Amino acid sequence: MTTEYFTELGGLLRSGGMPEREAAATVADLRSYLAESGSADPHEEFGPAEEFAARLTGHDPEERPAAAAETWKWTADIYTDRILLDEYGEQGWEVEGIDRFGRFVCRRDPDTAMRWEYRRETAHGATERDRTAAALAPDGWEPCGRWLFMTYFKRPASASAGPAAALESAPAAPSRQVFFSAKYRALLVVFAASVVLLVLSTGFGVVDLNDPAFYWPMLAAAAVGGGAGAGWYGVKRDVNRGAESR
Template sequence: MTTEYFTELSRLLADRGMPDHDVAATVADLTGYLAESGSPDAREEFGAPETFAERLTRGHDGERPEAGAETWKWTSDIYTDRLLLNRYGAEGWEVETIDFLGRFVCHRPSRDALRWEYRRETSHGAKERDALLAELEPDGWEVCGRWLHLTYLKRPLAADAGPAAGLTTTPAAPARHVFFSAKYRSLLAVFAVSVVLLALVLGFDVIELDRPAVRFGLLVGAAGGALLGWYGVKRDLAQGADSA
């Protein structure tokens, strides 16, 4: 079923003008994402191939945004995403989707921009996501993107603030596109060190390690660092931790 989905998606992407090498790269990224997420059904994860192909190829088929509208794509980590989403949502940026690279794809109209608020929830599988939506939709929340087990939702501040949710002036679009916190960079450093240690243990001839005790110590260090990093991220997701 998954193979048939990606075959159909490839055909639709090509029909909408996406170059062959971009089609292959896109399908490869989506296949890897699906394997990592643990979802068995591509249709359940991405929706109908026709609709998904249209989302992925906006701009390839000549569609044009409204005159003066702005588009901004950016990415962050789990320690800064909600803080930044709400900061820039207050400046009128509406998240339309999360692309296959994990970037928030934002849109802001040239006139009558609204302030937006966002929330992030963790859900596993379609049943949990359906239950989550059933709980939140009556309060005006709608899904604006998914990444692995994370579901991002948005609603206009007008749901609470009324007309005050509108913007009279809009700040310039941020020049940055990547926002990583110090905590996330530290975790990346721990992961990099763990990979280096593991490479040494596996004998990539970086240095001579003939003593079994040294190899064992490096193996324990590599495995311990990876496990600690994984546990820390999992705990922070469960607790909804944000970086100050």
């Protein structure tokens, strides 16, 4: 039985990629170890030859290869960003930054995924941002991105939930990348309309600025442009108030 075991083991080591001389030396060392240990059964000492050979050659079937880290980029407006950050933070997505297109750049390692918590703060200028970051740092918050006058912070949920922050399984990465609320889409429509009217009123020779017949269209375009400005003011007010909407 012993001879058969080591003969099989040697063959498995060679088929698993171990060089001939190394395989022979390994089998000889294991024979000596077995004799010195006083054990007569290599199965009891080393386990099944196939599994033992797999471990010796680095092909252990019980060791799964590490899953590749996932990346996902998505964008949202100020009415949905915090809702979605909370939702996807619960799914283990860590925000690593915000790119030049205003997208949250997220990463998740399926094998070691943990929950993340997020918060958004408003700060105008570097001094105010630094002051805000310093005030939040003792509670584990660190900056993870900035867009316009908003700064986003993250911390692992273990800071508040302890071991419960670890995820046993991570949901599949979302296929969607753009999340705009109905209110934000309406603001975009108003802004686009204002741009079109202003262009028609003043550009491409469509309107003669000296013709009194076009005063009213120009005034209408100016009113719409003013509405867009008022809309931007409303957005800033909503950010400060923390308004949310899906």
